[in-house]
Amino acid sequence: MRTPGILIFxxxxAPCGWILNLTATVAPSWRTLNSLPNIPIDQFLQQGIWDICLASTIKPGGTCGQSDTTYFNNQIIKVAQGLMVASLCVTILGLCVAIPGVRCWKRTPNWTLAGLGGLLIFISGVLTIIPIAWYTHILSAITTISSRNDVRVGYCIVLGYIGGICEVLGGFVMCIGFCRCCGGRNRGERREKSCELEVGCLMNSVCK
Structure with missing residues (x-):
């Protein structure tokens, strides 16, 4: 029996979402601050949940390790650090549980293991979306910012949303295999049985 489509999906x-979430976690670009006082117009700050970098629009690279105690003391930063790391760990755990259930070396998948792995992957996606959405909602209120500052969403927010949605969708689809419905069509069983019936009929006709 071929691996069912819902498990392949x-x-x-899940791994695609994990890579995107890993990038969103470690990269220092959850938001960017432009038009900063006492700083050249071509320079801007990139703020993440672990580091802050001073970059330039006309020069490659940037200077990281910028200090901002007020920013890092915000509740959302502490929450985002914990949930994003937890999400990465839960995704790995979910894959470790799902792989023995999905396996390609046995005739039928272990739907309990595969579904449990999918549930963990789904939860990891939710753990990513919560801090990403919260951070986006209070983007300009995280620290006291001058009205002259130009606050923009960083690419990590976009990657985090995409990664979280990938894991939520992938985990949800795998969980569908928990129950057998539509004559087993959700597990890819209907097609397999029909193929076996056609092969059996063909063999009988040949023997006759």
């Missing part, structure tokens, strides 16, 4: 989406 989930096992592709």
């Amino acid at each position: 989930g096992m592709v989406m």
